[in-house]
Amino acid sequence: MVDLLDRARSAVGERADLPGMSLLDHLQELRKRLVYSIISIAVGFFVAYGFHQRISALMIEPITKALSAHHLDTKLVYLNPVDPFNFYLKIGIFGGIILAAPFILYQVWLFIAPGLYQSERRYVVPFMAATIGLFLAGSFFGYRYVYPGALEFLIGYGAQFNPMITIGEYTELFLTVILGLGIIFELPILVFFLALFGIVNSRWLWKNIRYAILIIFIVAGIITPTPDVLTMCVFAAPMLVLYLISIGVAHLVHPEHRNKRKQEA
Numbered sequence: 001m002v003d004l005l006d007r008a009r010s011a012v013g014e015r016a017d018l019p020g021m022s023l024l025d026h027l028q029e030l031r032k033r034l035v036y037s038i039i040s041i042a043v044g045f046f047v048a049y050g051f052h053q054r055i056s057a058l059m060i061e062p063i064t065k066a067l068s069a070h071h072l073d074t075k076l077v078y079l080n081p082v083d084p085f086n087f088y089l090k091i092g093i094f095g096g097i098i099l100a101a102p103f104i105l106y107q108v109w110l111f112i113a114p115g116l117y118q119s120e121r122r123y124v125v126p127f128m129a130a131t132i133g134l135f136l137a138g139s140f141f142g143y144r145y146v147y148p149g150a151l152e153f154l155i156g157y158g159a160q161f162n163p164m165i166t167i168g169e170y171t172e173l174f175l176t177v178i179l180g181l182g183i184i185f186e187l188p189i190l191v192f193f194l195a196l197f198g199i200v201n202s203r204w205l206w207k208n209i210r211y212a213i214l215i216i217f218i219v220a221g222i223i224t225p226t227p228d229v230l231t232m233c234v235f236a237a238p239m240l241v242l243y244l245i246s247i248g249v250a251h252l253v254h255p256e257h258r259n260k261r262k263q264e265a
Contacts, residue, residue, distance in 0.1 A: 033107040040100035041093075048095025052088045055095055059174055062143070063165065066151040070159060078167045087167045094175065105131055123196070123253070131189050138185030138238075142178045146234055150177065150224075153231065180223050181235075187242045188249050195250035202251035205243075212243050 048055065064074045078084055097104075105128050113124075155163065194200045205212070220235035 029111060033111045037100070037104045037107050040103040041096045044096030044099035045092045046096075047099055049088070049092035051095075052091045055091050056088065059091070059171070062148045062151055062174075063170060066148065066155050067163070069152070070155055072155070072163060076165050076167050076170055083167050087171055090171055090175075094179075101135070102128060102132060123192075127189070127192070130192075131186065134185040134188065135182040138182040139178050141185075141238060142181035146181065146231070147174070147177045149234070150231055176223070181238075184219070184223075184239055185242060187239065188246045191246035192249050192253060195254045198255045200250060201254045201256065202247045205247045205250055209243070213240065216240055216243065 060076065063076070067074045078087075106124075109124050109127060191200065191205070195202075216239045217232070217236050220232045220239065224232045224235050
């Protein structure tokens with residue numbers, strides 16, 4: 001950990017001599033990027049809300065199939081008159097964030113670009129493509145495989161009871177699994193930046209793989225919606241694969257390896 005902090009300080013020090021901006025300029029730039037991002041989310045919200053019926057049908061489909069398979073009533077319930085409105089409102093908000101994600105990521109890149117070398121700024125297109133692609137892949141993996149399996153297990157486990165699933169509780173569980181997996185799949189992006197700044201390298205990641213496996217299974221156990229080991233392993237398996245991919249990413253973008261490739265060329 002001490003070595004990691006030393007590398008982080010070194011990475012910051014190496015960029016201290018880059019043409020930069022004052023603190024006030026950074027704050028103004030941050031405000032501009034935040035304003036642009038909020039505007040894009042607002043636009044995305046209205047677009048997503050216009051399709052809230054179709055989006056809600058996709059969200060409810062997994063629980064409908066699980067309940068139908070056990071010959072139970074497939075309609076969700078609500079305990080408060082405003083729950084359906086809040087449900088569609090959440091669809092608009094989260095749908096708007098997802099639609100605006102490419103633009104928001106571009107704003108993030110524009111904010112951090114002044115702290116990068118010219119050769120590092122060419123990673124903007126791979127960064128955006130990989131970030132969006134990995135999030136969508138994680139969300140699809142959760143929606144297509146993890147979430148239906150978890151619902152099947154939970155409903156089957158409580159077969160002797162009559163379920164009364166509310167809209168709010170179902171939405172919370174759905175977002176936890178789908179968004180959680182989408183965020184977890186961003187691990188290579190995190191490693192990409194840490195390696196790009198020289199904070200971690202592929203040797204360090206491989207050397208500490210045993211600790212990474214332990215942390216991955218702890219995280220999987222926390223976010224897994226069911227108590228069974230099989231589902232936890234289903235969550236952990238893609239995280240392990242992503243960690244191995246991250247080792248390769250770190251090897252490609254770390255300054256030490258990039259300089260070595262330039263010298264060999």
